[in-house]
Amino acid sequence: MNGSVAYLVTTLGCLIGVAGVVVAVVAVRKGRKAARPAAPTDPFRDTDSDALRGDPRRLKPGDIVEIRRVSYAVRGSVHLNEGGWNWAEHLLDTVEGDKRWLSVEEDPDLELVLWTAEPAATITPGASTLDFAGRRYASEESGQARFTATGSTGLDPSGTLRYHDYRAQGGERLSFEAYGQAGWEVARGEQLHRADVMVYPQAGPEAS
Numbered sequence: 001m002n003g004s005v006a007y008l009v010t011t012l013g014c015l016i017g018v019a020g021v022v023v024a025v026v027a028v029r030k031g032r033k034a035a036r037p038a039a040p041t042d043p044f045r046d047t048d049s050d051a052l053r054g055d056p057r058r059l060k061p062g063d064i065v066e067i068r069r070v071s072y073a074v075r076g077s078v079h080l081n082e083g084g085w086n087w088a089e090h091l092l093d094t095v096e097g098d099k100r101w102l103s104v105e106e107d108p109d110l111e112l113v114l115w116t117a118e119p120a121a122t123i124t125p126g127a128s129t130l131d132f133a134g135r136r137y138a139s140e141e142s143g144q145a146r147f148t149a150t151g152s153t154g155l156d157p158s159g160t161l162r163y164h165d166y167r168a169q170g171g172e173r174l175s176f177e178a179y180g181q182a183g184w185e186v187a188r189g190e191q192l193h194r195a196d197v198m199v200y201p202q203a204g205p206e207a208s
Contacts, residue, residue, distance in 0.1 A: 054199025056104045056112060059090050061151030064200040065102065067114060067192065070094065072102075076151030080161060082143055089115075091153050101187065102197075112192040113173060121186040125164035125176040133188070137166035137174045147179070155179055 059065065063074045072092035079088050087105035101115040123130055130137045142164040149155040159180045166174040173189030 053194070053197065054201065056102075056110070056197055056199055057088075057106070058201070059088070059102075059104065059199060060201075062202045064202055065090075065092065066198040066200070067092075067102070068196050072100065074151070075099075076149060076153035076155075078147050078149045078153055078155065080145040080147045082145035091151070103189070110194065112194070112197055113189040114192055115173075115175065115187040115189045118186040118188055123186065124184055125166070130166055130174065132174060135168045135172060137168045137172075140165045140167045 054065075056065075059074055059077065061074050061076050065072050065074060072094055074090050075093045076091045077088060078090075080086065087103065090102045090104070092100045092102055099117070101117075103111075103113045103115065105111045105113075118132075121132065123132055125139075125142070128139050130139075143162075145161050145163070146158070147155070147161050148158045150157075156179075162178045164176040168174070171191050173191070175187045175189055176184045177187070178184050
């Protein structure tokens with residue numbers, strides 16, 4: 001009998017010891033997770049506008065966006081990355097079939113540009129200045145980025161994009177983009193004020 005009691009006492013002691021080790025490991029892991037530094041945030045970000053007008057940074061296919069009292073459905077989204085720099089372009093469509101692109105970029109302030117395609121344009125990028133539609137544009141930047149596409153964009157799910165951007169006095173933009181091995185597509189852009197854009201999320205929360 002004494003031997004049985006001693007065995008039970010020893011077994012219980014071992015179980016208690018194992019439980020203590022497990023609790024300690026969990027506590028250490030939780031402590032490490034809690035100590036992980038938070039992602040940096042912009043202290044000047046206009047969170048009031050985001051709360052009142054929706055956050056363009058979170059646009060996704062299925063959402064509705066109103067720009068200067070015109071409502072568009074987000075048909076598809078393209079997310080781009082170049083050397084760690086990220087921005088997005090969203091294909092918009094009205095009920096009448098008027099298609100535009102909205103680019104969303106933080107540089108570091110939020111920059112919203114509404115783009116109109118110019119399919120009849122015959123100019124190509126490369127020169128330091130270009131004349132188009134009665135305006136002179138100066139070369140601003142060019143490069144190549146990786147992209148992923150979701151929704152209905154007409155693009156592959158992922159690939160590469162070459163681009164060359166120009167800007168005129170007054171801020172009007174001229175953009176050249178070539179996805180994969182395709183030729184250049186030309187678009188004119190108009191920079192928007194934050195108050196020009198209202199976002200109505202429709203597709204539920206973004207996947208984490």
